[in-house]
Amino acid sequence: MIDQRLFFPATERNSRPIRELLQNHLPAYGTVLEIASGSGQHAVMFQKHFPNIIWQASDPNPLHRRSINAWISYERLGDVMPAPLDLDVDIEPWPFLSKGEQTISAIVCINLIHVCSWESAKALFKGAAKTLDSSCPLFLYGPFMRKGYHTSKSNEIFDKSLRLSNSLWGVRGIEELKKISKEEGFLKQIIYTMPSNNFSIIYYKN
């Protein structure tokens, strides 16, 4: 059988620092929704590391969902991990919300905000606000600008290349994100500096 697992090198590299931070912020139990899971490498690694949590991966790209399923089978996690959801932040209602049966204790979204439109970023906060209770965190990770400036030359070059490949993409500013997150009721944010000029931002409603 053909191995349908995808391997994203950056995902392999950033897994550990992200996992170490998540450890301090994720609830002990419950379902964590991962948005834009990509290959599924993070999803299976985090599921193995947080066995008391149910890791619900998602991605709108069918090739990525196939890869996530293949990683779940490869890691023999089929008994604990649900199949990935077809979740596009722009399409309402988000799948489980329409069923109204799943409670989500946290949302994790890694490396989406710079490869989606500003409208999609807004949709992410809107959907997250509908999904999460006030004590539940929304965790973002990626490259971000601070106070209108790139935090490194490499991020500036990366930003230019993103905008060239898709005019709607680009490295976003933490301050601009704060504005749109506040509009959806996320009044508190905690910012962590991460390796390789990345940041983690954790949003709470209060």
Ligand SMILES: C[S@@+](CC[C@H](N)C(=O)[O-])C[C@H]1O[C@@H](n2cnc3c(N)ncnc32)[C@H](O)[C@@H]1O
């Ligand atoms: C750069 S990859 C990051 C994947 C993974 N989180 C990681 O860090 O390896 C971006 C992912 O976002 C997904 N994506 C793009 N637009 C999206 C949208 N509107 N809603 C949800 N996911 C989206 C893509 O399919 C892709 O898997």
